[in-house]
Amino acid sequence: MSLRSTVDFLLYQWLDAESLNERPRFADHSRETFDAVLDTCERIAREKYAPFNRLVDTQEPRFDGDQVILPQATHDAQKAYAESGMLSAAQDFEHGGMQLPYTIEAAANAFFAMASVSIGSGMLSTGNANLLMVHGTPLQKEVFAKNEFCGRFSGTMCLSEPQAGSSLSDVATRAMPDGEDYAQDPLGARYRLRGNKMWISAGDHELTENIIHLVLAKIPGPDGQLPTGTRGISLFIVPKKLVNEAGVLTGERNDVALAGLNHKLGWRGTVNTLLNFGEGKYPVRSTGGGLDGKGAGAVGYLVGQPGEGLRCMFHMMNEARIGVGIAATMLGLAGYEAALDYAKTRPQGRPAGPAGKDATQPQVPIIEHADVKRMLLAQKSYCEGALALELYCARLVDEQHSGTPEAADEARLLLEVLTPIAKSWPSEWCLEANSLAIQVHGGYGYTRDFPVEQYWRDNRLNMIHEGTHGIQAMDLLGRKVLMESGRGLALLAGRIQATAAQAQQVPELAAHAAALTAAWQQVTDATRAAWATGQPGDALANAVPYLQAFGHTVLAWIWLDVALSAQRQDATQSIAANVGRTRATAYFYHYELPKIGAWLQVVANRDLTCADMPEDAF
Numbered sequence: 001m002s003l004r005s006t007v008d009f010l011l012y013q014w015l016d017a018e019s020l021n022e023r024p025r026f027a028d029h030s031r032e033t034f035d036a037v038l039d040t041c042e043r044i045a046r047e048k049y050a051p052f053n054r055l056v057d058t059q060e061p062r063f064d065g066d067q068v069i070l071p072q073a074t075h076d077a078q079k080a081y082a083e084s085g086m087l088s089a090a091q092d093f094e095h096g097g098m099q100l101p102y103t104i105e106a107a108a109n110a111f112f113a114m115a116s117v118s119i120g121s122g123m124l125s126t127g128n129a130n131l132l133m134v135h136g137t138p139l140q141k142e143v144f145a146k147n148e149f150c151g152r153f154s155g156t157m158c159l160s161e162p163q164a165g166s167s168l169s170d171v172a173t174r175a176m177p178d179g180e181d182y183a184q185d186p187l188g189a190r191y192r193l194r195g196n197k198m199w200i201s202a203g204d205h206e207l208t209e210n211i212i213h214l215v216l217a218k219i220p221g222p223d224g225q226l227p228t229g230t231r232g233i234s235l236f237i238v239p240k241k242l243v244n245e246a247g248v249l250t251g252e253r254n255d256v257a258l259a260g261l262n263h264k265l266g267w268r269g270t271v272n273t274l275l276n277f278g279e280g281k282y283p284v285r286s287t288g289g290g291l292d293g294k295g296a297g298a299v300g301y302l303v304g305q306p307g308e309g310l311r312c313m314f315h316m317m318n319e320a321r322i323g324v325g326i327a328a329t330m331l332g333l334a335g336y337e338a339a340l341d342y343a344k345t346r347p348q349g350r351p352a353g354p355a356g357k358d359a360t361q362p363q364v365p366i367i368e369h370a371d372v373k374r375m376l377l378a379q380k381s382y383c384e385g386a387l388a389l390e391l392y393c394a395r396l397v398d399e400q401h402s403g404t405p406e407a408a409d410e411a412r413l414l415l416e417v418l419t420p421i422a423k424s425w426p427s428e429w430c431l432e433a434n435s436l437a438i439q440v441h442g443g444y445g446y447t448r449d450f451p452v453e454q455y456w457r458d459n460r461l462n463m464i465h466e467g468t469h470g471i472q473a474m475d476l477l478g479r480k481v482l483m484e485s486g487r488g489l490a491l492l493a494g495r496i497q498a499t500a501a502q503a504q505q506v507p508e509l510a511a512h513a514a515a516l517t518a519a520w521q522q523v524t525d526a527t528r529a530a531w532a533t534g535q536p537g538d539a540l541a542n543a544v545p546y547l548q549a550f551g552h553t554v555l556a557w558i559w560l561d562v563a564l565s566a567q568r569q570d571a572t573q574s575i576a577a578n579v580g581r582t583r584a585t586a587y588f589y590h591y592e593l594p595k596i597g598a599w600l601q602v603v604a605n606r607d608l609t610c611a612d613m614p615e616d617a618f
Contacts, residue, residue, distance in 0.1 A: 056269025082151025128155025192297025203273030235309030236300030332430025335437030
């Protein structure tokens, strides 16, 4: 079964994406236009990305003292992606976009992630521009966002700092108003930034004319001290090269200097940098025309209001978290397809039992061995289930932006609860799928003769970036399940219960429905028990096991809902494909869902074994 047939089933039979065309925003589209987008992206991914996945892994970005050098294949792929229109796929027609549902955009981008996540597509540039379209001034949208949408500029997000890591409250980059007339610049209130940022993907390259950095920094108070906590963080546009209000490059470099390239385990084709802002390497002319003193700072333009930077940045961060989930999913699927192909063609051993002891009999393909089937079925359940989850979340985005007010509000809350799962679950379990893909290949999987070792290396990053597992877990248990008096959790419960009630009426699925109902009750009881003392330290000590159990229960629900759709057979479906979905559902319920008991036990008991471990006892 091909990826495309799986995508088509999930989009059209399960999620009913065609019904979106009944809404005014998408009225100009049809199944034919959706398929044309998918066809185009599938072709570009096949021709411009997949053949060069190993090349960009071995020819890492390098700095020649003047600029960052990338393989020509990366330039060609990025150009083809920009020319496809996918950078502005969801934007209004009047802004040069295709006004596509995000559900279709996410599905189309999946092809690129599977072909070569390391080359990358436009996730950061699109997310950067989307943020500016919501929070930027009209001129900021025109000069920065629209040039990102057409591929002339590209974008980054600059959050982490060497001394702070993921602790954004400890951000120390400072932004000072640029003279008495700083508020008069047509591009926005003008500041000078000084500080250091690291782990900046696509932070320096020559793929586009300019790079637009979105930078978190703090504006000192009247006493010169930086505000404490995250509420004092502001957001700034800091272009690599200065532009005028017409979007034309002025010929001046901004004071943004490359401090180094990070050499990574995977994603080696993507530039990852340390950047210094305002160190004086590229002194910027003042508005009066003279050169400012060394270290005066990089020019930045305020986005939104002072102190609201993190609220603005979450617009991009949440979008990126779904993007990371899709990347993790597609790397898992790439490994699964490679393992499946290998298992079908690699002869080794003979069937179990007396007949298998006859060495004169021919060897069988390893897919005939039960344990290889177990590993393949695990991969299928993880990766196809994760793809369904990501597309479900994408469908919620469309509901939030184009549904009725009531449906939009429900979608907003469901996304709040599901986003930590959409980011974290695929990044853990599709990585496990990549590990199993190596195992199916045996010793060959551990060599560079086959692609599965690269898929594992590339996927290992996804548990870390855009918020580690620990951060996602604390966000889920410490905030998302509690917000608005638990209304998002209640909405999710309602949807889970509705699926279970439908499945209860189908004999083949009734046992799964009962197991899902029991699992959700366990999650509910553990949530209540974790917060029984009202002490965050007690509740959050086992936030990651809670995240794992919650995620497994959500995936069990997703699989049961998919299985219900598979039961509604029509002439366009493959019988074998639906048998595969039914068996993957059974695998998940028999082998995976039972794991939640151990995870939730330590949550419900508020077990402090880990939290109370003395440092000197390690």
